[in-house]
Amino acid sequence: MFHLLDIKKHEGGISFEQVIDIKEHLMARSDDIIDVDPVKVVGNISFDSGLYLLNYDLSYHLVLPSSRSMEPVSYQHQLFISEVFIEEKDAIAKKDLIDDDLVLVLEGDTINLVESIVDNILLAIPLRILTEEELQNEELPSGNSWSVMTEEQYQALQEEKKAENNPFSALNGLFED
Template identity: 40%
Template sequence: MLNWAIAELMKYKETPLHFTETVDVKADLIKRDPEIMDVSPINVDGYISFDKGDYLVSVTLAGSITVPSTRSLKPVELPMNFTFSEIYLSDPDHADQYEDGELLIELTGDRLDLVSAVEDHLLLNIPMQVLTPEEAADDEMPSGTDWEVMTESDYQATQEEQAEQPNAAFAKLKDLFNDDDAPEDDK
């Protein structure tokens, strides 16, 4: 299951190894992130190429993950359909031959195991804000007694309004000093 011996991958110097598998990573993902409520079987389709002594991996994942809404905690099913690429280095000195921003991973041992990479990328693709379709369509934010959730733009507008309004405690002090009472040399 998404695990190959390096010696086996050496056979694919000329043509990439194509693989298609369905994996069940539900238990592992829930263990890593207890907020996850459910994970469908994940379809994994990818290629492993041997290039310059390293292994280039390109994988497309398809499935779904159910997590709670960040607003109401109601279950939300998130479709997962994306591709990721990684480069597994057989020698750490090879890192300088790749561009910045490419995901480089040093191979340890005599096997290439992609299960943890699949799990990592699924977790990384869960958005920070998850809303039910109704919550996404509705602009109304939750509120309660003496509290409310507001958008960043609403907060900025409120801050600007408050900055423009004079402070009531200091407004009384304003009348203590009239310009007519100023000494002659200040005028």
């Protein structure tokens, strides 16, 4: 957590390199996460022209359920995060930046690094995550009178049905002899 007064005091900003355990915070906000190792954060926070600039590299390892089989999958990822904050009292002067979602308005006198990390990890979780076996085997799940298909397979099926429903399809092959 960074206090705004401390950030303003340091002309070049405050550099940081930390390993932070955020497992409790992530697990409280998402039921999809099976496990998370402590994350490594390297960055800088500074003050410039009424704006607080938070930039950091984030490296982390999650265990997530496979989107196909629900088997645990190891997911290693690295992100570069850049966020800009403004104090509430200065929000009116820079309303155009707020309206364009370019800055975040601070509600207190601190910037919470852990909250930023958790938010950005949750936003970066992919919708499709597969085990190594599932990546190699392109066979999708199926059951009695149902099957999962890719978008390409669905489009091909729709084209096939469209051709079958054509009223002139019965005339195909009529004049071949």
